[in-house]
Amino acid sequence: MIGQEVAEDGTSGVQRVNLEYARRPDGTLHVALGGEWKLGGGLPAPQGVLEEIARPPHPQRVMLETSVLAGWDSGLLTFLLAVVSRCTELGVEVDRHGLPEGVKQLLALATAVPARHARRRATPKPFLARVGDAAIGWRNGWRDTLAFIGEAFVSLLGLLTGKARFRRSDLLRALQDCGAQSLGIVALINLLVGIILAFVGAIELRNFGAQIYVAHLVGIGMLRDIAPIMTGIIVTGRTGASFTAELATMEANQEIDALKTLGIPPMDFLVLPRLLALSLMMPLLCLYADLVGITGGLVVSASMLGISPVQYLEETKRAVGLNHLFLGLFMSFVFGVLVALTGCMRGIRSGRSASAVGEATTSAVVTGIVNIVVATAIITVISYVLGI
Amino acid sequence: MAYGDSVVIQDLNFSVNEREIFIIMGGSGSGKSTLLRHLIGLQEPARGTILYQGTSSGLWEMAPPERERLLRRFGVLYQGGALWSSMTLAENVALPLQEYAIADAEEISELSSLKLALVGLAGFEDYYPSEISGGMTKRAGLARAMALDPDIFFFDEPSAGLDPITSRRLDDLILDLRDSLGATIVVVTHELASIFTIGDNSVLLDGESKTAIASGNPKQLLAESSDPRVHAFLTRSRETGRG
Incomplete structure (x- = not known):
């Protein structure tokens, strides 16, 4: 006998599996497996048998014997597969009759299909190659973005000249989605932001007896920057993400391919109604957000600072100019686009x-918010330089 | 044909005759669907030309307006149907007709109903794609592909995911299309039953060698081909001759 391995049940000490292997004078390696060859009970590793097979001179054949096997599962198969694979590598015959x-x-x-050895393994690239790849990827990304903007622009020109084609119902659906259905969340967020702004201002301004200027702070702040930015961020997370998910799903389902093969430009049919709807609705949403934000400031002023609503609105009217309003509306239009x-x-x-849809949606929301902040x-800066 | 640096199929040369059902067959990952994407103008080949009867230059060499006119002669049935989910079946069929202003609204409505009736979906005009079964989705996709009365149909795995009876009905429908409309039909499939039932001519792609390993009538290929890979594919045999 060359080798014997026994695995025992840890709690009872009962012998569970038995492995014996020995060379016979005719050059056969006899491998006998007995007991319960099942996973979870500490099966013997095949290393001993594998080493014996590889030890020169190699056995002429390996005979597998399981006459005293009580039970088996995949644990036995993995053991035998390792033995058979090693024998195949070394050209040793395997007798499986037992x-x-x-x-x-x-x-x-x-073992019916030989394992593929030609699997491509990702070898880590050198640092400079990775920098180069990143630069090329960045350049391609920009080129793709510019091409898309160019196509959208051409499509828009097509709309002006009556050549662009899309369904009116798609535009109306997008308008409803971007506009009416966003009112609730836009109102909630901007009301709270108006209240927060008024609170923050009130704490400081009250020290100087200048609490009436809360109306200035809230009015100018909301109209110029905060309402367009908050609305833009809400719309990015809500409508922008919905656009991405919808179109990415259409791409995954080959619906966009179907449009292309029918000669219907996806840019006209899918992008244009959404672009029009959002760029039209964003200024309106922003106007609504302005009013709600000012209302938030009014509530705080009336309840905490003893400023009457009429006084607050008068002061807001005095502080806020049309330039502030139009600057905010212009910003919201840019954000919509x-x-x-x-x-x-x-x-x-x-x-x-499916994972590409998720990735595209995440990327759309992140890029959208970054775009909003950069555009702001x-x-x-431009409005400061121009004195607006 | 390639994706970036990765070649999918190379050295491919075949022709499809008018009014025949041409099968592009091959195992999974052999590049059948990629070849179809090239044929219908969705992807440009890395090298080579795709020529269609009645055109002076290759599909990708011609000017975009000319290519668009050519594409209008194609009817494509995608693997999953690719019906536009926000539209009813009638709207799906009607959209191409509306786009090319082929008829007035009433005629378009009648035409949509006719095309749906031709594929056995009469009365399903107002159903949405999510409300119908897989087989019905395929047939509705076929009705849409028929909308512009194309000369050439391309079917990407029409039987995929269908039960044998529905699959057989779809095969019959494809044969009817060829016989009644005189259309040329290119079918991508690996369903042997369909291949032998409808195929007049075929090309067999092989993922290992990345090219076509046989072409001709599928029944003749089965009877006469000496290539064990061809025989293995057409008989579902495990022996591929690769040892």
């Missing part, structure tokens, strides 16, 4: 799987 019929069939199935373009681009350029910074 194996149960089910084990023989499963082993035959597992940015969110619609980002949402549609991420959707149409998405991959064809640019518009704020």
